[in-house]
Amino acid sequence: MINFNIIFDEVKTFFRNFSKNPKKIFDNLITFASNNWLLLIFFFIYYKFASNFFIQSLNLFKAGKGGLPAYYNFLSPLPDFIITPLSITLPFLFTLLFFGGIHFIKKGYLNPGQSDRMSQYLFLLASFPLVLYFILQLVYLNQTDKSWYFDLDYMDEKAGFLLSNDWPWETELEDTRWKYYFVGISNAVRVVIISIILCTIIGIFMGVARLSTNILLSKLAETYVEFFRNMPLVVQLFFWLTILGDILPRFDEMINIGNWIYISNRTVMAPRLIIDSNFFLLLTIITFVGFRFYVYQLDKEGFDDSDEGLRKRFYLWTIIFFLLILFSKIAFTLEQPVLVKTNPNAYGTWYFNGGEEISLAFIALMFGLTIYTSVQVAEIVRGSIQSLPRGQIESAISLGLSPFQRLRLIILPQALRSMIPPLNNQYLNCWKNSSLAMIISFSDHFAVSMTIVNNAGQAVPVFIILLLTYQIGSLLISAIMNYLNSRVTSVKI
């Protein structure tokens, strides 16, 4: 424990010297100030900071408006004659203690362990006004301000707005806010999954193309990467939305692909997938998973590549393939979108019956996220290919492998090992960047929760749920990527 006698000794010597020769003490103070002017400025700033926070915290204990709420029965409001002296003395005391402690540590009486403990106490002491203020203010806001209530009852109320893009769920005005939030999550997840798959494909292609010996191809890939890497994603998203509205045909001149898909600058209509029988859907999934598991068990002892084994495998695959087709044919039907022209001359009155609407915002968001992330993936692919030792390629060439074989068998499998951790980062970025959907009015869970904040007026729980959702999504992506990473790096080179 700290030896407090040292402090007392110092104080005693100070007063003894003071009684002996007051003028010398004055000189000493001046030398101290000139040596430690930075510390003194800091002292002053800290005093200001602490007094400000203390005054505000103590004000929260006053009675009446802006102070203690009336229903705090267990706390009696403090009168002014206590608050005023406290708000002067408390900051002064804290400043004195804080800087006394710093001075004490600087003197060097303590061993490292004591010094560590002392600095921790001092940090707690110094941050006490701040922490006190924030806790009191939070409690105050929680009791008085509606947007700081922590209950979740309002999420069970009616949402009162409509969502586009609610596939595969359907939302109605009567649904609760929870349902809307989950539909928003499914929207975001849909876009992110499609973008992640597409961006990986495009990114690998572009990353390999950048290293091509064909200079046109490599320059083209470099232009693509440099252009989309340095352009803000917001600009890209908005640009895609406006460009799609510009280049797609008008509603009355829409492109009709075999009465199944209609493309115009208002919407893109696609056939809707309708689940007829849940039983057969379940059967399809069970068949597929069971077959996968059976093959896994079969291959556990090594791949059987004798004639008999191959024939067995071929029969198995054929039977399962036709079974799956049969089951899914019974389980699903595709519903064609039907264009209804109530008044053939006025295309404002035309509408679609059935079918699934894919909004332009969805396409724009998908384009934006895919391209923006694919650029980063391309850079990662290029970097990890470049970090391979040159001998690998040279030995592949000397083995007589063709360029594509070199890429497929030698380069990419090795590059994959160093690619996955940075790819994980980019997928997380893609997931977080999907929150920009709000800018182009695509209703993902971020946009939905902003609408809920506006409608319900309760902001804090929504933000907590939102951050939790993003965190859970990030953890899921990280878990999958870590699993892949452990699979890829299980063999040590």
Add this chain to the structure above:
Amino acid sequence: MSTTKSLADYLTVWFSNYAPVNKNLHIRLSFLFAFIFIYTSLSIQRFPSQTSSFFSSFYLLLSWISFAYLGYLYRENLFNNLSNIIITFICFYIIFNFIEGIINFVFFNANWDIIWVNRRMIVLGPYFTKHGEEIWRLWPSVYLVGILLGSIYGSLKGKRRNFLISFTIFSFCLIIAATANIRPEGNSHYDYYPTLYRLLGAIILTYLSFFVVNHYYKDAPEYQLVFLNQMLGLLGVFVFFITIYFLDPPGEKGVQPGEWGGLVLNFILASAAIVLGFGVGIVLALGRRSSLPVFSWPSTIVIEVVRSGPLVAWLFIAYILLPDLLSPIWDADRVSRTILILALFFGCYLAEVLRGGLQAVPNGQREAALSLGLTASQMNILIVLPQAVRTTMPAIVSLIIGLWKDTSLIHLLGIHDAFQVAKVLPAQWEFVGLYPEALLFVGMIFWILSYYLSRISRRVEKNLGLTNESGVEMT
């Protein structure tokens, strides 16, 4: 049997050995000529007459010839096997269409009046456009930024003309943009002499500081350069505070931060977030590495919580919730809150980057510092941090680029930054629906700065010897 060579033989030999003396120059020239020929052909197509179709196809052919010359120079790469030949033709098709589309859009189809008429709005925002008399508040910082720019480029060990040529072109563009009439066809006279004199003053100051610094520090030893760089860093921070002081002087009526806008606001936000974020990041990184739980737990919690959400969520928290929490202490406006949250966000990402750098500093460095008698804080500031920053410089620059791009997100909070202005401009009745022009222009401003920063980062990376030079080439 006489071995007389035919003309074809001579040509074959000559062509297969042909290589220009300066290959780079030839490549650039052929590209430029192709560009000019396509432009000419497209502009002839604009005015149809009897001969126009012939001339237009003639110039198109010329552009193909210059492309063919380009391909010929690289014949060993482009035409060495069948797959490469196919790839080359596909790429050529894409590039040709791309260039044609760009020229068509930029020179013929786009209406750039929307940018030219609103240039003041894009740079300064709506408030300064309406209240032209307040623009003087920005001039002191323009002078100081000029001095800063000149001194930084003066202290670099490059060729002088690299800076001088580009800066001269840039300043000519600035002078034209500042002194021309607001509307291209407008005959309303506006008194541009004060602006012109101020701008000329700033440009001359830049040249002067460039030459002075270049003269004294061209061959200066390392420690003097380091000192100069530290002074310039201090000047940069000083410029930042001067800008804010002149824009909104305490005590008298200035321009409130809520009224700032345009590109200037993006610069202010980014630089403020970088300066504050470095402080936050260093504190959090050191705190997270600390062995004392009082420092390491809160920093870990802060870093992980802030990194869990997207920036947009934090911006909305700053917009909706932060005022309630801060209101008794500090009645902060939107812009200040945005700066605070951007700094926190940048600081947390920086802390994670710096943590990697701190871990990479060998422990011997710390032990040596301690055995020299330095205190723990001196050790961190003087020995460990510089090395950590040095090794993580590329990552930090890419974070800065990300921050600079992310400043376009603040338009969600109703702040009139450059992107918001670009989004709103096409609603003017003269320029209805000119979204591509406005968006591309503002996007290109963001692009140019980020690209420049990434080039700098690549150069720094090379100078520090961090790149892996043993690259692999493949088809």
